[in-house]
Amino acid sequence: MTRTTVEFIACPVCKHQSGFTTYQSINATLDPKLKQQIIDWELFKFYCLNCGEPRLVCYETLYHDMENRLMLYYIPAIDSREQEQYRIEEIFSQIKQVEGDRYSNSFDTYNFRIVSDMESFIEKVQIFDAGYDDRLVELMKFILAPKEEEDIQFSYDHMVFTKVGDDSYQFMFIYENRAVASLKFSEEMYEHFKSEYSGLLDDSYFVDEAWAYAMVSKT
Ligand SMILES: [Zn+2]
Structure with a gap:
């Protein structure tokens, strides 16, 4: 399931505040448009409504591609892999339960991945998209x-x-x-x-x- 919230972000150039949609989770199979926007580096780009200045906004998100069996967690900065891994295992198992019930999905042959930079995130999206x-x-x-x-x-x-x-x-x-x-x-x-x-x-x-x-x- 795709989940979003709107946040207000101040433009680094003119300080004007504009709304920006952030995604806590992205379901690429149900919302293929979002997948394309990630591949185009657009989904995480914030444009100031006043001066048009673009800025890349990196935030934690879960990407789920049901078709290509990928559950990809993007965490912009990882301090300790062990700690994060434990936290994310919890999150993965919650999702398995919720999404498994909703879509009668089995996660046996899924690929669970964690990345900490935007380039690797987009790279993995493309690799799995290509099969x-x-x-x-x-x-x-x-x-x-x-x-x-x-x-x-x-x-x-x-x-x-x-x-x-x-x-x-x-x-x-x-x-x-x-x-x-x-x-x-x-x-x-x-x-x-x-x-x-x-x-x-x-x-x-x-x-x-x-x-x-x-x-x-x-x-
Ligand atoms: Zn601006």
């Missing part, structure tokens, strides 16, 4: 990433899976919040990773670079 397994995508990023600076003509901090156009995807190389290069995401490569790693994948609330590193070290 991919985020663990395989993280492994691809980890293994395909150029490791030596001599191999590439640019510096980058990390890679992110992104949709381009209607039905193709790429990995963007991000440096200081800007995309500096891209690498085509190939379906064949994904299938290759799937056949290599499918049986070995651990499940975790936190599927990120550190997870991929731990996974690769084990194999």
Whole structure:
């Protein structure tokens, strides 16, 4: 179920207060428009009604994609993963009860994830929307990433899976919040990773670079 509240936010430029809808939970299957707005980076953007100044507002929200079996919790700042994990497990189990009754949904094969930055949040929304397994995508990023600076003509901090156009995807190389290069995401490569790693994948609330590193070290 999608739940919202309206908050008043002061514009950082002109100080004018404008209303802004925040989502405590988003059901992407019942409200597909919201999914698209997340992918377009628009859902969390606040526009001042007086001067038009845009500003990204990050707040805790639960994203639920019933079709692609994803329950994704976005917490902008995580102090202690252990503590948060405990709190979120409670929240997840409440939701399982409520939504399970309402939609006769079984959560057996669900993917439960927690992310702490907006970029990862939007990335996961897109990965599952495309029908991919985020663990395989993280492994691809980890293994395909150029490791030596001599191999590439640019510096980058990390890679992110992104949709381009209607039905193709790429990995963007991000440096200081800007995309500096891209690498085509190939379906064949994904299938290759799937056949290599499918049986070995651990499940975790936190599927990120550190997870991929731990996974690769084990194999
Ligand atoms: Zn303003």
